[in-house]
Amino acid sequence: MVDVTVQTPPVETRAVRLRHFWSDYRRSWVAVLALAIITTLVLASFGAPFLVPQNPYDLAQLDWADAFLRPGQTGSGGYVHLLGTDNAGRDMLSAILYGLRTSFVIGITAGILALILGISIGLTAAYFGGRIEALLMRIVDLQLSMPAILLALVMAAMLGQGVPQIVLALVVAQYAYFARTTHGAASVERRKDYIEAARSTPLPTRRILFKHLLPNVLPPLIVVATVQVASAISLEATLSFLGVGLPLTEPSLGSLISNGFKYIHAGRSWLSIYPGIFLMVTVVAINLVGDQVRTVIDPRNSR
Amino acid sequence: MTAALEVKGLTTRFETRAGHVTAVNGVSFAVQPGRILGLVGESGSGKSVTGFSILGLIDAPGQVTAGAVLVDGIDLRQLSDDDLRKMRGSKVAMVFQDPMMTLNPVLRVGDQMVMAVRVHRAMSKSQALDHARKALEIVGIPSPAERLRAYPHQLSGGMRQRVAIAMALLHSPSVIIADEATTALDVSIQGQILAEVRDLADTTGAAIVWITHDLAVVSSLADDICVMYAGRIVERGTADQVIGHPRHPYTQGLLDSIPALHEPGQKLPQIPGSTPQLSRLPQGCAFRPRCPRATDLCRTDPPLDIRDEQAVLCHHPLERK
Amino acid sequence: MTDPILKIDAVSKRFTRMPGLAERMIGKFTGGGKPVVVHALSDVSLQVMKGEVLGVVGESGCGKSTLGRVVAGIHAPSSGSVTLNGQPIADQRGGNIHKRTTQVQMIHQDPFASLNPRMKVGETLAEGPRHHDIIPARDVQARIRELLEQVGLEGAYADRLPHQFSGGQRQRVAIARALAMQPEVLVLDEAVASLDVSIQAQVLNLFMDLRRDLGLTAMFISHDLSVVRHVCDRVAIMYLGRLVELAPADRLYADPRHPYTRALFASVPTVGTGRGRFETIKGEIPSPIDPPSGCAFHPRCPFAGPRCLVQVPELGALGQGRTVACHLNDGGVELQKGAA
Secondary structure: OOOOOOOOOOOOOHHHHHHHHHHHHOOOHHHHHHHHHHHHHHHHHHOHHHHOOOOOOOHHHOOHHHOOOOOOOEOOOOOEOOOOEOOOOOEHHHHHHHHHHHHHHHHHHHHHHHHHHHHHHHHHHHHHOHHHHHHHHHHHHHHHOOOHHHHHHHHHHHHOOOHHHHHHHHHHHHHHHHHHHHHHHHHHHHOOHHHHHHHHOOOOHHHHHHHHHHHHHHHHHHHHHHHHHHHHHHHHHHHHHOOOOOOOOOOOHHHHHHHHHOOHHHOOOHHHHHHHHHHHHHHHHHHHHHHHHHHHHOHHHOO | OOOOEEEEEEEEEEEEOOEEEEEEEEEEEEEOOOOEEEEEOOOOOOHHHHHHHHOOOOOOOEEEEEEEEEEOOEEHHHOOHHHHHHHEOOOEEEEOOOHHHOOOOOOOHHHHHHHHHHHHOOOOHHHHHHHHHHHHHHOOOOOHHHHHOOOHHHOOHHHHHHHHHHHHHOOOOOEEEEEOOOOOOOHHHHHHHHHHHHHHHHHHOOEEEEEEOOHHHHHHHOOEEEEEEOOEEEEEEEHHHHHHOOOOHHHHHHHHOOHHHOOOOOOOOOOOOOOOOHHHOOOOOOOHHHOOOOOHHHHOOOOEEEEOOEEEEOOOOOOOO | OOOEEEEEEEEEEEEEEOOOHHHHHHHHHHOOOOOEEEEEEEEEEEEEEOOOEEEEEOOOOOOHHHHHHHHOOOOOOOEEEEEEOOEEOEEEEOOEEEEOOOOEEEEOOOOOOOOOOOOOHHHHHHHHHHHOOOOOHHHHHHHHHHHHHHOOOOHHHHHOOHHHOOHHHHHHHHHHHHHHOOOOEEEEEOOOOOOOHHHHHHHHHHHHHHHHHHOOEEEEEEOOHHHHHHHOOEEEEEEOOEEEEEEEHHHHHHOOOOHHHHHHHHHOOOOOOOOOOOOOOOOOOOOOOOOOOOOOOHHHOOOOOHHHHHOOOOOEEEEOOEEEOOHHHOOOOOOOOOOO
16 A cells, blocks of 8 residues: 555664674774683683692692792692692682682672662662652662772671672672662653653553663663672672681682781782782773773764 | 855765765855855755865764865865864854754853854954854844843753854854754744844855755755755755756655645655665665666766756756746 | 544643752742743643544644643643543553553654664564554464555564664654554654655655545644645644644635734745745744743734733634634734723
8 A cells, every 4th residue: 555665674683783793892902802801711710620720628638738839839739839829738820710700600690689689779760750769769879978898898797708698798789880870771761752652552561661661771781780790899809808708718819818918928929919910800801891892882982 | 256165076985884985975066155055955965964074074984085175265175173273163154953062051152152252353352242242133132232141051942043153153254054053943933043044144245055954944045056865966056946947856856745835635746765875875876766767877877967057967857847 | 524532621731840959948048949830731622523633733832742642641631631532541640640541642753762772663563452452462463564564664574673774664663553553543743753855755645545544533743834734634723832723724724813823824934935035923932931921922923912911812713613712803902891
């Protein structure tokens, strides 16, 4: 009934979009390097049992005779301790990679849980508005006005040591960033015509929230999530360094630094410095990746 | 009489993922002092990019790759950045669709106009303020002294656009380029501004390039009309020629699709298809796939056919009735 | 074509913006910080007949879009009622609007904003009918193809995302989405305003075809007088939240009666009337936050008299299905005894 020849729209598959994303991403070689570092660190830490000579959790594998070996020295196990050993004869490289694994698990789990909690609060506030919005966002604002480390410290002190406790402390300390970002993005999207169209169809609220609003506020959140994972890792390290995080029997980067700190004036600086370098490189690299993703997905920079 | 603005072979290219895209392709036209040229086209035709290219306001990934822009005989493309900046705002001015592109939201209208005056001219503050008030009077702003003390957000959309036009007028420019300057305004306000603009050209002798998608606006405002399609000017002539006796099938199609020219309820003659993507232009004449008169000949570049100063880029132009 | 299907009865809509805490505190000293009330609609009554296309025309601030949103169940009226076949379209429940009917569907102005950018076009079309059981689940896919073809697109486009379509194509998708709900009344809010001229003609033709084939009833909201004349049977002219003139399209265009309608017609540039002819309305459009007393048009009206400053003109019948709200048509603009 309609005699129009309509030009075929260009086909754009997910693969094509991914390729475009990558071609934009790699325009910064620093970001590419950062991504390579992160990938290596993730693979190395999760593959640690197969890569390093020692399981630092297994006290049977530790030998007091190997304590305080300098980097490069060979220990009783007959292999070279590339980064030296600690006061208990732990191979530092093994301890660092196992510790990094713990840090990643904690950081990513806390990041995802905080993301989910933050999205729920932000979306609810933005969509319903009125008193609910005022109440939820005031709580969030109140929390954002306090330093996250303070909140995490109080929570960790209350909950005690252990991985689940730390994760919980980090989620409480961090969800507010996600809630704020979600609320900001959702408040903008909510006013757009496609939400109005869905409301006037009418579609049920749950569908509008999760099928229409959520997918459109997700991109900026992914960037925040990357950065928050980095921040969770350093928060966890801080807590462990201050002694309210993980015990040395479950090494994380923070507890390793903390342990080594005792000997730093005794000329055994490698105990603190190497875990410190790994922590710094990890956090900086994640932030660089996050920044580049933010640049690439920003519509103002699209070509 | 020499032209106030003469554009010769202007070409602007953008680098995109899909390769080079020629947004403006060998555009040439001239505007005499006191005349208004309407530059008409649909979205993606390159009309706005032409305006920006004339002023040298194209940023990466775009680049003006060829052509000359002569204002009072001076080629803007040969000027240094500094000299070009001096020309902009004094000899050549631009009015945008959104007046807030020109106006600073945190400064009073008077203060920013005074600043704009004194950038190019040595004048005392009170002289400059006086000058600004006169400019506001020219564009028909009531109680201009009061408006000078207002912040942009305290003015209505129409009033803001008038202030933006007044700012363009401050240095009595030879050329004013207006890009969709009344598109966002209500018809009654648009009518007022169009009347002021017509008056402006007649009294100050400024040459005006009025860029718009609205054929009705140019037909009642402009002396000459250029129709753009896919980066090229496909038809050029006086307003009476182009509106009264269009020779390019595209111009004819555009005019035919205006509802006002047909009996209510009648099916409108329509141009089939949609505007082509610049990255995937057909060979030869870009309008070929949508053109009722297209033949195999149209796969080659169309020739420029000039009759009575009405130029048309077409293998099969319509004959004048 | 004589029974009213949609009744808008004395509808008013006020938007109140409460000042924030800081504004209220500063307001204590400066005398500001009070709630701002926008009178978007004031006492508007209209009826739309079955099979009719009613045009609603006016400039910004006239309330035409608000009227469309009230009819589409996005806003609830502050007072008055909107009924479809005698049933209210939406309820106000606390702070939320609950729409009760699927029989009124809306088409928005900007097809780049009105489609969810992250939802495939097929899903956009399917979700409404699926949720409301308008189409049996097993027929949904076939029906979507049919709808896409009905609006001049290919059925295979169902798997594409909105950004892969041009503006005109997206507006076709938006039309298909509305049609999928099998509505009795369509509300088109500036539905062709953001399209290029050549594409606008295509979409107008599509609308006229669909109207003929499906017997659509529609409210066609637009600022474009020539588009409205082309597709509408009757036209309502609005100014600052009030209806000022209502007439069959042919009579209105041949002989506008309200001074505002006349001035509006005169200020529209048209193709082929020659250049340099602008008859303009003097003055600015007043703000709906603080509308002028009496007839809202009086500060800009060349015929305004003392009565227009104090008394709001009522809509009066002129015969031939025409009504107009102007004192010129009910005894002149001079103050009459007892009138004020």
